[in-house]
Amino acid sequence: MEIKVDVHTVHPARTDRRPPQPKATWCTPDSTPIHTTLTKTRSNIETKSELQDGQNKDRDLSQLQKVQLFSPSPPPAYKSENDITQADTELKEFKLPSSNDNSPTIPPASEDKLDAIIETPQSPVPSSPSYHQKCQKFAQLSALRDLFVPIDPQGPHYISWLFIMTISYSYNAWCIVLRATFPYQTPSNTSIWMACDYLSDVMYLLDTVFVKPRLMFLHEGFWVDDLAETRKNYRKKSQYKFDVISLLPLDLLYIYFGTNKVILRFPRLLKLQTFWEFHQAIDRVLASPYVVRIGKMLFYIFYLIHLNACAYYAMSDYIGLGSNGWVYDNQGSAYIRCFYFATKTATSIGKNPKPENTIEYLFMTAAWLMGVFVFALLIGQIRDIIATATRTRTEYRKTLDGSRSYLRRLNMPVTLQRRVASWYDYTWSKQRCFDEPRILNSLPSNMKRDVALEVHMTTLSKVQLFRDCTDSLLRDLVLQLRPVCFLPGDVVVRRGEVGHQMYIISSGECCVMSQDEKEVLATLQEGSVFGEISLLGIDGLRRRTATVRARGYASLFALSKSDLDAALKHHKQAAQVLRIRADQIIRENAARQTKQRMIRLEAKKSVSIHEDEGIVRRRLSNTSTSSNLTIEGARRQRSASALSKRRLSAVSESGVVDQNQAATLAVTCDRARTPVPTIVLSGE
Numbered sequence: 307m308e309i310k311v312d313v314h315t316v317h318p319a320r321t322d323r324r325p326p327q328p329k330a331t332w333c334t335p336d337s338t339p340i341h342t343t344l345t346k347t348r349s350n351i352e353t354k355s356e357l358q359d360g361q362n363k364d365r366d367l368s369q370l371q372k373v374q375l376f377s378p379s380p381p382p383a384y385k386s387e388n389d390i391t392q393a394d395t396e397l398k399e400f401k402l403p404s405s406n407d408n409s410p411t412i413p414p415a416s417e418d419k420l421d422a423i424i425e426t427p428q429s430p431v432p433s434s435p436s437y438h439q440k441c442q443k444f445a446q447l448s449a450l451r452d453l454f455v456p457i458d459p460q461g462p463h464y465i466s467w468l469f470i471m472t473i474s475y476s477y478n479a480w481c482i483v484l485r486a487t488f489p490y491q492t493p494s495n496t497s498i499w500m501a502c503d504y505l506s507d508v509m510y511l512l513d514t515v516f517v518k519p520r521l522m523f524l525h526e527g528f529w530v531d532d533l534a535e536t537r538k539n540y541r542k543k544s545q546y547k548f549d550v551i552s553l554l555p556l557d558l559l560y561i562y563f564g565t566n567k568v569i570l571r572f573p574r575l576l577k578l579q580t581f582w583e584f585h586q587a588i589d590r591v592l593a594s595p596y597v598v599r600i601g602k603m604l605f606y607i608f609y610l611i612h613l614n615a616c617a618y619y620a621m622s623d624y625i626g627l628g629s630n631g632w633v634y635d636n637q638g639s640a641y642i643r644c645f646y647f648a649t650k651t652a653t654s655i656g657k658n659p660k661p662e663n664t665i666e667y668l669f670m671t672a673a674w675l676m677g678v679f680v681f682a683l684l685i686g687q688i689r690d691i692i693a694t695a696t697r698t699r700t701e702y703r704k705t706l707d708g709s710r711s712y713l714r715r716l717n718m719p720v721t722l723q724r725r726v727a728s729w730y731d732y733t734w735s736k737q738r739c740f741d742e743p744r745i746l747n748s749l750p751s752n753m754k755r756d757v758a759l760e761v762h763m764t765t766l767s768k769v770q771l772f773r774d775c776t777d778s779l780l781r782d783l784v785l786q787l788r789p790v791c792f793l794p795g796d797v798v799v800r801r802g803e804v805g806h807q808m809y810i811i812s813s814g815e816c817c818v819m820s821q822d823e824k825e826v827l828a829t830l831q832e833g834s835v836f837g838e839i840s841l842l843g844i845d846g847l848r849r850r851t852a853t854v855r856a857r858g859y860a861s862l863f864a865l866s867k868s869d870l871d872a873a874l875k876h877h878k879q880a881a882q883v884l885r886i887r888a889d890q891i892i893r894e895n896a897a898r899q900t901k902q903r904m905i906r907l908e909a910k911k912s913v914s915i916h917e918d919e920g921i922v923r924r925r926l927s928n929t930s931t932s933s934n935l936t937i938e939g940a941r942r943q944r945s946a947s948a949l950s951k952r953r954l955s956a957v958s959e960s961g962v963v964d965q966n967q968a969a970t971l972a973v974t975c976d977r978a979r980t981p982v983p984t985i986v987l988s989g990e
């Protein structure tokens with residue numbers, strides 16, 4: 307058989323799960339030329355192998371085999387020229403279908419690399435190799451219809467079935483007692499009651515005969531799906547006995563006692579386990595199980611009141627309806643009145659009619675005791691349910707209040723207090739819990755990793771480092787990532803400080819600032835990595851090369867130096883990628899600094915030239931100003947002396963000078979910066 311291979315590179319197809327790639331995935335700024343190269347790194351190699359067979363040439367030529375391979379290891383940005391050669395090598399390694407396979411199968415398209423590393427949940431784990439086939443069949447046909455398929459006890463089909471069974475059980479639980487005490491079953495509606503009864507009986511029968519015996523079960527850590535085993539397992543349980551007893555056809559005795567003896571259906575109430583099972587199952591499945599738990603509690607409360615109401619009516623009927631002040635007086639709707647009475651007694655709310663004989667006293671005492679104990683228990687449970695539901699929020703409030711009062715006690719500035727409060731607010735809105743590590747730590751490590759991967763998938767899928775390197779790097783690092791939040795303008799790393807952590811942006815933006823912090827060198831977005839240069843210690847650089855600030859609210863993942871070092875020890879390729887990138891940034895920054903220095907030198911030069919010119923000009927202007935001043939001074943002196951002379955002559959003419967005139971004269975002299983004449987200005 308001759309194989310023709312046609313290899314060409316294509317850009318990756320996006321999967322649904324992965325959000326669109328941001329512009330600056332890797333923290334290199336948009337302006338950086340390498341950015342364009344790096345964004346192309348996730349190239350797939352799609353190979354089309356055309357199979358030709360000498361004998362079946364026409365048919366085989368139409369069958370093209372498409373295979374998608376991910377470009378493997380070293381950073382693809384630096385191996386783009388070798389893509390074709392590598393693809394050839396990969397193709398050689400690729401196992402072709404055997405020559406006798408006439409219908410070439412199309413291998414599944416390779417899954418998204420990051421998606422694939424999260425292990426699928428194992429519920430239930432198959433015990434036999436035929437499990438997957440069975441499950442496919444299980445999905446195609448309705449499992450409850452196919453009698454030869456085991457049933458997954460956690461699957462949606464079984465939970466739906468349990469719901470139907472719960473309705474049947476609730477019908478029996480409420481109506482058997484109701485019809486046995488109240489006169490609600492009359493000859494005219496007996497057929498309707500009977501139809502409902504037998505419908506519920508059919509459900510009971512199906513459950514006991516066809517559903518429960520096929521339920522898979524866990525045995526020594528494996529799910530047993532063998533039908534003989536599942537049947538045996540069901541029969542061993544006490545539930546089986548109750549289920550069988552609940553189906554006892556005591557209603558055959560209707561023939562003897564009449565259809566009004568509904569109490570004969572009492573065994574139906576023994577199927578209580580199915581009711582509990584439904585609540586357990588739905589509790590596991592629902593996002594907010596508290597609703598179900600409260601619903602169950604309310605069911606119990608109303609059922610107890612219902613029983614109480616039925617007992618009250620039965621007692622009243624026994625004593626005689628309306629025969630005294632305590633019994634039901636046969637007015638209005640019997641059930642509503644009795645239910646009202648039972649509620650009042652059980653909750654001890656309202657004025658209860660006074661019992662008049664021993665039996666009534668006994669009834670009331672029992673009803674009150676039931677009210678006190680059962681309701682105390684139920685209300686306590688409801689309180690627990692609500693407390694559990696709001697526990698995380700309560701803890702958050704406690705932490706916030708504690709930190710607030712602490713800061714107030716220390717007399718911290720109000721602005722700082724506000725910053726702390728807004729940090730708490732933001733962190734809560736982002737993470738919805740402050741003790742994520744504690745919750746995760748209770749899980750086994752592989753599960754913890756899967757949870758962390760699933761939770762942070764959106765961000766991590768955008769980190770170019772994880773795309774370029776092996777899956778195991780992400781799996782090794784994901785548990786070491788610590789979520790941290792920053793407020794707008796917060797300094798994440800400061801230039802010159804010793805680096806202890808590197809960061810991945812989960813949401814928000816961060817700005818890399820220039821040396822003087824006046825210019826933004828790069829704006830880093832979701833999925834960008836920064837702070838790695840000082841951790842790698844390239845060229846002995848252990849200190850931060852730039853200040854990075856949060857632009858708005860920013861959520862980041864911090865990775866400590868020790869964790870990074872430990873990971874890079876085993877992932878040489880990742881270390882190489884980081885180094886190459888760090889080298890590039892260092893070179894870029896150095897070039898930028900040199901350029902700035904040149905600009906500053908130029909500016910200095912031009913400033914000094916201007917300064918020289920200025921000095922010359924100033925000197926010249928100083929000389930001219932001083933000569934001007936001299937001329938002006940002489941002029942002023944002359945005019946002042948002329949004025950004083952004039953006034954003096956006037957004084958000598960009149961022979962009298964008053965105080966005012968003297969003052970005016972003095973001022974005039976002063977203004978003219980001339981000494982006050984030494985002549986004594988007086989009437990004498």
Ligand SMILES: Nc1ncnc2c1ncn2[C@@H]1O[C@@H]2COP(=O)(O)O[C@H]2[C@H]1O
Nearest residue numbers: 805818828836837838839840850851852
């Ligand atoms: N020009 C730049 N472009 C993008 N990121 C940068 C630039 N300069 C510095 N950084 C990042 O800012 C970080 C500051 O701390 P580090 O020196 O540890 O690592 C640095 C880089 O990750």
